[in-house]
Amino acid sequence: MTEPKLSEDIKKVVEKWRNKKGSLVMILHEIQNAYGYVPRETSLELSKYLDVPLAQIYEVITFYNYFKLEKPGTHRIAVCMGTACYLKGAPVILQELKELLDVEEGHNTKDGLFALDVVRCLGCCGLAPVMMIDSKVYGKVKKEEIMNILSEYGKEE
Amino acid sequence: MKKIVKAKINGILIRAEEGTTILDAAKKVQVKIPTLCKHPDLKPSASCGLCIVKVKGSNKMLRACCTPLDEGMDIITHDPEIVDIRRTVLELILSNHPNDCLKCDRNNDCELQKLVADFGIRQSPFTQVLRDLPIDNSTKAVELEPQKCILCGRCVDVCQNRQDVWALSFLERGMQTRISPAGDILLNESPCVKCGQCSAHCPTGAIVEQDDIGKVWEALLDPDKYCVVQIAPAVRASIGEAFGLTGKNMTKQLYALLRRLGFKAVFDTNFAADVTIMEEASEFEERLIKGTKSLPLITSCCPAWVDFMEKFHSDMIEHFSSCKSPHEILGVLSKTYYTQKNGLDPSKITMVSIMPCTAKKYEITRSNEMSASGFQDIDIVLSTRELARMIKQAGIDFLSLPDEEADSMLGEYAGAGVIFGATGGVMEAALRTAYYFVTGTDLGKVEFESVRGLKGIKETEIEVAGKKIRIAIAHGLGNVEIVLDKVREAKKNNQEPPYHFIEVMACPGGCVGGGGQPYMVTDELRLKRAKVLYQDDTDKQIRCSHQNPYIKRLYTEFLEKPLGPKPEKLLHTKYTPRPIYKR
Numbered sequence: 001m002t003e004p005k006l007s008e009d010i011k012k013v014v015e016k017w018r019n020k021k022g023s024l025v026m027i028l029h030e031i032q033n034a035y036g037y038v039p040r041e042t043s044l045e046l047s048k049y050l051d052v053p054l055a056q057i058y059e060v061i062t063f064y065n066y067f068k069l070e071k072p073g074t075h076r077i078a079v080c081m082g083t084a085c086y087l088k089g090a091p092v093i094l095q096e097l098k099e100l101l102d103v104e105e106g107h108n109t110k111d112g113l114f115a116l117d118v119v120r121c122l123g124c125c126g127l128a129p130v131m132m133i134d135s136k137v138y139g140k141v142k143k144e145e146i147m148n149i150l151s152e153y154g155k156e157e
Numbered sequence: 158m159k160k161i162v163k164a165k166i167n168g169i170l171i172r173a174e175e176g177t178t179i180l181d182a183a184k185k186v187q188v189k190i191p192t193l194c195k196h197p198d199l200k201p202s203a204s205c206g207l208c209i210v211k212v213k214g215s216n217k218m219l220r221a222c223c224t225p226l227d228e229g230m231d232i233i234t235h236d237p238e239i240v241d242i243r244r245t246v247l248e249l250i251l252s253n254h255p256n257d258c259l260k261c262d263r264n265n266d267c268e269l270q271k272l273v274a275d276f277g278i279r280q281s282p283f284t285q286v287l288r289d290l291p292i293d294n295s296t297k298a299v300e301l302e303p304q305k306c307i308l309c310g311r312c313v314d315v316c317q318n319r320q321d322v323w324a325l326s327f328l329e330r331g332m333q334t335r336i337s338p339a340g341d342i343l344l345n346e347s348p349c350v351k352c353g354q355c356s357a358h359c360p361t362g363a364i365v366e367q368d369d370i371g372k373v374w375e376a377l378l379d380p381d382k383y384c385v386v387q388i389a390p391a392v393r394a395s396i397g398e399a400f401g402l403t404g405k406n407m408t409k410q411l412y413a414l415l416r417r418l419g420f421k422a423v424f425d426t427n428f429a430a431d432v433t434i435m436e437e438a439s440e441f442e443e444r445l446i447k448g449t450k451s452l453p454l455i456t457s458c459c460p461a462w463v464d465f466m467e468k469f470h471s472d473m474i475e476h477f478s479s480c481k482s483p484h485e486i487l488g489v490l491s492k493t494y495y496t497q498k499n500g501l502d503p504s505k506i507t508m509v510s511i512m513p514c515t516a517k518k519y520e521i522t523r524s525n526e527m528s529a530s531g532f533q534d535i536d537i538v539l540s541t542r543e544l545a546r547m548i549k550q551a552g553i554d555f556l557s558l559p560d561e562e563a564d565s566m567l568g569e570y571a572g573a574g575v576i577f578g579a580t581g582g583v584m585e586a587a588l589r590t591a592y593y594f595v596t597g598t599d600l601g602k603v604e605f606e607s608v609r610g611l612k613g614i615k616e617t618e619i620e621v622a623g624k625k626i627r628i629a630i631a632h633g634l635g636n637v638e639i640v641l642d643k644v645r646e647a648k649k650n651n652q653e654p655p656y657h658f659i660e661v662m663a664c665p666g667g668c669v670g671g672g673g674q675p676y677m678v679t680d681e682l683r684l685k686r687a688k689v690l691y692q693d694d695t696d697k698q699i700r701c702s703h704q705n706p707y708i709k710r711l712y713t714e715f716l717e718k719p720l721g722p723k724p725e726k727l728l729h730t731k732y733t734p735r736p737i738y739k740r
Contacts (some may be wrong), residue, residue: 040340053348054738055317055326057341063326069340139226 009034010042014049024052024060028067037068073108073115075153076134082121088128089143094118097141099129100150113153171226172588179210179221179232188234191243193224193250193274195277196649197679198360200318201318202310206246207272210234218242224489244276252283254361259303261362266676268360269307274439290335295345297362297522299356301333303449306363310337319665321635322465324349334364336647339738346739348468350664352461353515353540353672366515366540366673370547373537376507377419384507385495387424387487387567388416390578391513391668392541394689398675399545402555404685409560410616414509416561418551422495425563426510427570429487430577430586431702432711433458436480436728437583438590438703439719441658445626446595451475453629453644453656456583458482458664460520461663461672463732465634471734472640479729483577484517485508485527486535487567494715497565503532510538513578513671516663526730528720540673568706571703572694579687580632581608581615584660588628589617589701596622603700609691610668611680614623614640616656629656667732721739 013030019024027046031038036132038061047054051070062066077086079094094105097116103109122130138149160175168204169186178201183190194205198237202220208217214233223468233239250269258264288728290303308327313336324347328337338347340489356364393408408425437456437498443449457478466473488510492503510517521527521535526533527738533698548555565568573589576582585605592600607617608628613636619626629640641657666683668689699705716723 012731028730040740043339053323054339055323059326063330 011049012048013048016049024050025059025064028057032067033097036072037070039071040069045118070108070115071112074113075133076117077104078117078119078122080120080128080130080132081121082125082128082130083116085121085130090129091127093131093141093146096146100146106142114150121137160433161723162226162228164226164228164232166232167234169395170183175225175562177226179224179226179230180208182226183221183232184235185284190221190234190681191275192272193268193272193307193360193376194308196311196360197677199311199314199358202314202347204309205250205307209239209241209242211236225322225495226426232279237713240276244278244614247273247276247278248282251278251281252306253288255287255304257305257362262300262368263362263579267362270361273392277438278322285480285585285730288335288484293344293365294329295343296349296351296519297367298351298518299344299349299674300367301336302362303337304363305361306336306362308334308336309360311358311360312364315354315358319633319635320350320351320352320354320663321638322348322350325355336708342708342738342740348737350461350464350468350634350663351516351519351672354664355502355664355672356515357674357676357678367518369518369539370543370550371538373509373539373547376509376537379507381505382507383501383505383645384420384423384509385424385492386420386509387426387429387484388415388511389426389484389668390430390514390575390582390690391671391674391686392516392544393693394578394686395513395541395674396545397556398682399542399548400479402556403682404689406687406689407555408693409562409697410555410558412554412563413513413558413561414548414555417558418547422491422567423488423561424491424567425570425574426483426487427577428567428586428705428707428729429456429483429490430574430583431571431705431708432486432572432716432728433480433483433577433583433710434491434590434702435712435719436724437478438587439478440478441591443623443720445657446589446674452654453486453659454478455658456587456660457662457732458577458583458729459516459522459662459668460514460662462517462637464516464519464523464735465637465663466733467735470637470735471732472645473641474732474734476644477732479731481526481728481730482520483574484538485520485730486514486626486728488521489530490567492530492532492726494711498714504532505537506532509532510535511541511544511649512538513541513668513674514538514664515540515679517673524733529727541671542673543677546676566710569707570697571702571705571708572697572700575697576690578610578668578690579613580662580717581605581630581660582667583662584608584628584630584658586659586702588621588626590703592621592701593701599704607662609687626658627656629659630660632662632667634661634663637661670693 005046008052017026017147044058048100105116108115161172162175166186173182190208192208195201203220203223209223210221211233273607313325316321397405399406412423441454445451455476490506497505518538573586585608589603615630631637631640649656669686670683
């Protein structure tokens with residue numbers, strides 16, 4: 001599953017769930033898992049294929065945080081806003097990231113290099129404030145270090 | 158017979174049919190429970206929480222709009238605590254609603270504003286947080302201002318469930334919830350067909366008709382312009398409501414009014430409806446007798462229906478009457494026939510249509526054929542609601558105006574022309590003339606009762622020259638698919654078509670229930686408005702379009718014969734499949 005169209009693979013997914021209760025959410029799940037987002041072209045095709053209005057598909061997609069409408073950035077930054085991190089200054093970290101990257105939470109940077117997300121707890125409160133980039137955890141983050149951390153993720157790809 | 162339940166409301170014993178809501182039951186004991194999200198025409202959504210009541214024995218408050226009265230219930234509708242909670246609900250709504258009332262389209266006509274006034278709210282205990290959501294006026298028909306939305310869901314309900322258009326939806330949830338087409342695109346890029354039912358059902362100024370009053374004043378002021386005007390059938394039956402008069406035919410006061418506003422000539426769309434019938438009945442005769450094109454024939458007077466068909470049912474294009482809608486026909490005639498006859502320069506004419514409709518605002522530029530006169534045939538469209546505002550601006554005591562007549566001859570109509578404004582009316586008018594075209598004789602009884610009324614889909618058979626003509630009438634776009642699917646099914650199986658003739662009107666009740674009509678429409682009101690039109694028809698000496706002497710003269714002097722080369726050029730149009738989503 002690479003092309004954001006209603007490829008043969010998605011048709012298989014649709015057929016698997018067709019006529020089952022709650023099928024739309026399950027189909028959207030499989031699409032989200034495969035692409036990291038639900039492309040508009042796919043939703044449009046899905047709407048025709050399932051005979052479900054696009055508006056209804058979007059009502060579902062936008063209701064659940066899990067579904068994304070934008071292609072995710074290459075590197076996902078997750079800033080922890082759990083209680084410990086929050087008290088230890090996570091809002092400052094988040095603000096700095098927003099300013100440095102010129103991006104709002106839940107969105108991608110213009111060059112598509114980063115996606116900025118806020119998460120509830122990364123499970124290492126002792127290291128607060130914590131952020132993760134992809135699978136790497138950064139603990140006791142200071143505002144001044146962020147620029148350096150980001151520079152580790154150049155445009156190598 | 159339904160079971161009767163007994164209950165108490167504010168200590169008064171009450172009997173009501175099982176299933177009656179507490180809200181409706183309270184009316185029987187002269188109690189009005191306040192509501193905001195509930196529209197009498199729609200199912201309750203129970204979203205605003207204003208109609209809460211106490212029921213003895215229950216520790217939670219129930220919403221009167223969606224709770225049926227139960228045997229033995231003891232209900233309190235008003236006490237200091239309930240009133241206080243209702244006030245808080247309103248204050249919370251105001252906390253993210255702009256304080257734009259003075260400059261809002263709905264100023265003085267807003268359900269939220271009225272409640273806030275009734276509750277005497279003077280302070281804002283909650284910090285105001287306004288959402289940064291852009292205004293969408295991309296359609297030329299309606300304007301969406303989501304910041305003023307209170308999320309009652311009426312527009313979404315009517316757009317999705319009544320009209321089956323699904324242009325509007327709720328996106329996201331919680332504080333972020335908003336009404337928008339799928340994916341924050343513009344309405345003009347969405348499936349929106351401009352029917353305007355959303356605007357007719359909105360309690361606030363979140364969705365309103367595009368206001369074109371300014372353009373009309375400007376044209377009327379311009380000494381270089383020769384302003385002419387036409388009124389649609391349904392407008393005369395509803396405009397009185399804006400001045401407290403329900404169910405009254407205001408045709409003659411409207412003629413007088415429009416002259417006083419400064420229009421040089423006042424025409425009636427009903428005249429053009431008679432022309433439409435001449436053309437459409439001829440098309441029907443051709444299809445039925447000569448078999449030139451396939452049956453059924455489908456009516457095309459309703460621009461929202463045309464847009465809906467082009468987007469969702471473009472396989473039906475071959476069945477569509479190519480005939481333009483009456484107001485477009487009057488537009489082109491005013492800039493050709495009328496100007497030639499009166500030695501006027503068509504480039505100086507400004508033609509204003511007063512319509513019960515928002516889609517007509519879109520229709521005037523929908524294709525090149527809408528400029529068949531060489532100029533845009535209709536310059537400006539005003540809805541009934543806009544005209545009501547304009548009357549107030551002009552300071553005219555509308556209800557006391559003397560009767561006047563329309564200008565000859567684009568104002569002379571047969572009874573058939575005026576019933577266009579009610580569902581089934583176009584069919585009835587067409588049948589009266591088609592019968593004559595096919596048989597050469599006139600009908601003894603011109604009324605077709607079976608095509609009248611508010612049933613969503615009306616099917617009937619009518620005998621014409623020994624042949625049974627099967628017809629179907631659908632109103633409210635949500636009723637269309639069932640009818641069209643029958644046509645498709647027959648086609649697929651190579652069977653005879655299930656119908657010979659189909660009429661569709663986008664709005665429930667037809668134009669009397671149009672998206673540009675006065676607010677708070679219910680079926681009861683739709684019927685009252687329709688009754689005005691049927692009475693106007695009954696009162697007319699001439700009931701059939703082909704008998705209208707001015708129509709005969711128009712064809713002799715100008716158009717020659719129905720479906721001839723001149724009507725073909727001026728009165729007919731083309732259809733094209735359009736994408737449901739532009740992006």
